[in-house]
Amino acid sequence: MTVLALRPESTPRPASQVSLWWVGAGALPAFLERIDPAPHVAPRPEMLPLRGVDLVVAETSLENPAEGLLKRIRERCPRADVVFLVPDLNDVREVALLQSGAGLVLDANAPDTLKRARFFRLHQSTGHRVHLRNADPGPDADDDVQGRRLMALSFASRLMTTVQDETEIFQRLVEVVARELASKRVSLMQVNREAGVLEMRVAVGIPKEIIRAARPRLGQGIAGTCALLGKPLFIDDHQRARSNGDLSEFVPDGNEFKNLPMSLTVPIKVKGEVVGVVNVTDRSDAEPYSNQDIAFISALMGQAGYLLENATLLRHLSALRAYSEQVVNTLTDPLAVIDDQFRIVSCNTRFQAQFAAQAGDYLWDRLPIENEARTALAHHTSGQATAAPLTEWTLDERVYDPTVTPFKLETAQSRYLLFLRDVTARRAMERRLVGAEKMASLGVLAAGVAHEINNPLAFVKSNARNAADYMKDMVSVVEAWHTAADAAGAHPAFAKARAVEDAVDLEFLSSDLARMMQESVDGVERVEKIVIGLKSFAHPDTQKAHKVRVQDLVENAITLTQGKWKYKLEMQRRFADLEPLWCLPNQLEQVFMNLIVNAAQAAKEWGKLEISVVAHEDDEVEVAFRDTCGGIPDDIRERIFEPFFTTKDIGEGTGLGLAIAYNIIENHGGRIWVDSEPGVGSTFRIRLPSGDEARPMVARQASRFRI
Secondary structure (H helix, E strand, O other), X not given: OOOEEOOOOOOOOOOOOOOEEEEOOOOOOHHXXXXXXXXXXXXXXXXXXXXXXXXXXXXXXXXXXXXXXXXXXXXXXXXOEEEEEEOOOOHHHHHHHHHHOXXXXXXXXXXXXXXXXXXXXXXXXXXXXXXXXXXXXXXXXXXXXXXXXXXXXXXXXXXXXXXXXXXXXXXXXXXXXXXXXXXXXXXXXXXXXXXXXXEEEEEEOOOHHHHHHOOOEXXXXXXXXXXXXXXXXXXXXHHXXXXXXXXXXXXXXOOOOOOOOOEEEEEEEEOOEEEEEEEEEEEOOOOOOOHHXXXXXXXXXXXXXXXXXXXXXXXXXXXHHHHHHHHHHOOOOOEEEEEOOOEEEEEOHHHHHHHOOOOOOEHHHHOOOOHHHHHHHHHHHOOOOOOOOOOOEEEOOEEEEEEEEEEEOOOOOEEEEEEEEEOHHHXXXXXXXXXXXXXXXHHHHHHXXXXXXXXXXXXXXXXXXXXHHHHHHHHHHHHHHHHHXXXXXXXXXXXXXHHHHHHHOHHHXXXXXXXXXXXXXXXXXXXXXXXXHHHHHHOOOOOOOEEEOHHHHHHHHHHHOHHHHOOOEEEEEEEOOOOOEEEOHHHHHHHHHHHHHHHHHHOOOOEEXXXXXXXXXXXXXXXXXXXXXXXOOHHHHHHOOOOOOOOOOOXXXXXXXXXXXXXXXXXXXXXXXXXEEOOOEEEEEEEEEOOOOOOOHHHOOOOOOOO
16 A cells, blocks of 8 residues: 655645646556556646646657646646656756756656656655555665665755755755665764864754764864765774774775674765765664765765855855955945945945945935036046046035946946045145144244344334433423522513423423323333244244143143133133143243133133143143133134234234244144134133153254244
8 A cells, every 4th residue: 555654844735645646648657556546647737736736747758848848837836846757768868857847857668767766755845755555675676776866866956956045955965865874863064174174064863062063173083084085984893993093994995894884974075175074874774884875975965065165155255255344344434336326235334324324325315415516426427538536525514535436247237436535634634734834934924023123122112211211301400490490580581481381381291291201112012022922933932841740830820810810700620630741831831821811801791711631542631721701703713823813902912822822732742723602602622742752842943933
């Protein structure tokens, strides 16, 4: 009777039967007549049911060629296995039909071939097993084995094309090996030459924890020796094999064994290179392994070898892709690949973070650039040779220099690499350099002006003071004559002198002349202060540098300027306990005093000034002056460090205070800048380098300008 056996993991129909159909105009072949219950018959493929068919055996002819017959069967029963009976079958024809999707191809004119269908699991994919009536081992048993293994090879071929998961393929192949060789334990290991080990991929009869942990080294142990030698090993005594360093004696010369082999290990080769091994052990039928078993495993696993090689290549490709992605994602500049429709194909993490962009987004939705820039980019992506270079883009308050590089995929699709070099810091540095050059030019001018004014100013000041003294002497002479005339009385000789005295108002003239001479001296002293400021700006102090605590310098500046801010500012301090740094104390103190006085002068009624001294990254010290005194208008913020620029009333400032402060901080190797919110307040920040290597420039060189 017919025996139908199902694997526990399969989910067959409730009847637990194989739905077997014969498609052909003639009578049933002899081997199908022996199946109970008898197969269903459909003279034409169009008569097959639309579902529920497991296996179709079809006879081809000139009127019904195999290719057309297979197509019609697949249209009705896409999931069924198909066995073809082909007259005058040859190897080329068989391979072509197997590649087109046939499960098995048999020669209809060769009865011996038909017998190979016995004892074969006809429907491997669902686990159905079909046995034939009155099928007992006899003279045809070898044919049965050969037929069964031939069918297994056909099954493996189809398995490669229908199953996507390579692990599932390997698992089902080792299950076939375990069944065909009646072995309780079978394992498949893959060679990892980079690590120098074998990695167990799948197994039958081996616990999962051993599968995950098994990593024998190449050249060591049974599996490692088999992979190294590239030859199968018959182990008939595991105890002797473990104690024997040279396992080459277990390589068989033939099919004669003195003792029953306990395990068989066969290499899996691709183009002559070992890519894995299969280990088979614990045979349940007490039969020795043979060269035919080796040939069967080698043929069956030869197909798996290409999968193993592909897995290795995929691992390498995956590692290479991960490395490439890591390199691209470490770029600090945004990078994106776009298509000719300006869709983002892919982008690095910087692009994602900066513009919240993902693959598939439209570029203009993420980069709000002007229409002119869009047109220029379109010219570049269209391949127009006359396209002008792309100009800088300002996006999210940062400046980028865009570069577009075209490339083509194997599918001839156009792709463009959009690289946005962040030049924000560079442009800020260029502005600082322009400002520095500007201030250097002004320094040269200031040096010349100071030189030209200094000498005449000295004698003008001296002459003004001497003239004031002379005027006092002359007034005293006049007053003496006036006293003498008063003593002489009303004498006619003094009448004319008294008339002149009354006309010029001698009393007013004396007092006003003294005031005028004092104002002249004060004016000359004011000019002298301006010249001193010019000299300080153009001629850095050459005093020696000292290690001083910055917080002590700030505290001293607060004390010295107390008269300026006491009734106008609430002073707050936030000082960290920092180590002393190299500086020119008098110069830094001058900068701090200037910033405190500026805050006091900017306070209209009452304000607050917070001064903080903290450590900053990159071995720097930051001194910040944060006030609530109204802020600086946007239109003049860029000019506050220019010499002679001031917003104070006439007589209150010379416009050199911040210019000198900028020069001092620059010579210390530091930076000074301002953040201001009009109507609220300003924050002047100073960054100074710390450490023994950070010393003021003026401590190592002479003045930049000669006066």
